[in-house]
Amino acid sequence: MKEQWWNFGQAANYVQANYPCESGVAANRFLADKIADGSLVTRYENGLIIQPEEWVRLGDIDLTVEGTHISHGAVEYQRASVEKLCNPSNPQARGGRPSKDWPDFLIEVVAMANTPDGLPDRQADLERTMLAWGEENMSDPPKETAVRDMVSRIYKRIKR
Known part of the structure; x- marks a missing residue:
């Protein structure tokens, strides 16, 4: 190349x-x-x-x-x-900044939330969906724990 x-x-x-x-x-x-x-x-x-x-x-x-x-x-x-x-x-x-492409990950979550069905009611369902999305769309997909942590923060914020 x-x-x-x-x-x-x-x-x-x-x-x-x-x-x-x-x-x-x-x-x-x-x-x-x-x-x-x-x-x-x-x-x-x-x-x-x-x-x-x-x-x-x-x-x-x-x-x-x-x-x-x-x-x-x-x-x-x-x-x-x-x-x-x-x-x-x-x-x-x-400085410990994650090397993952979190902006694209979060954009995908926002796009999903903006559909008529919105985000899944259960956090675990969004975790599975986003793990699969990461594998398909990210050059360095996050591990399950990282996705769980990110999705958990999203659901905590939504439930305020």
Whole structure:
């Protein structure tokens, strides 16, 4: 498979959606920090890899390639290195945030709740449904305990 590269906007959007960044500025800072520490692989538009030591920090969120006017917003980011930083194999590496795709999971629950039949009366029925949905629709489906915990929180909130 051919290696994929993202422009700055694509990398920043991915970071903002998949890492605990509340804003575009926070995603920009994250990318700048990871370029500076050598965690991200970057390249010029012509395909030449930019070595980590070539980057010079100009400020909190600004980097440039030494001796040029090229900023980190004008280079390409190796997609795999961005994804790896946002989805580490050790979830504790990013503050214990779950690596599961909970937003899509919750969107599915809301969509189900918005049908004429609504959510099942029994929590166990929704757990089974969502376990099956996760297996079918999530690249890293949650285990039964995680689904039970999430569905339990939903039913507790509904019964208030």
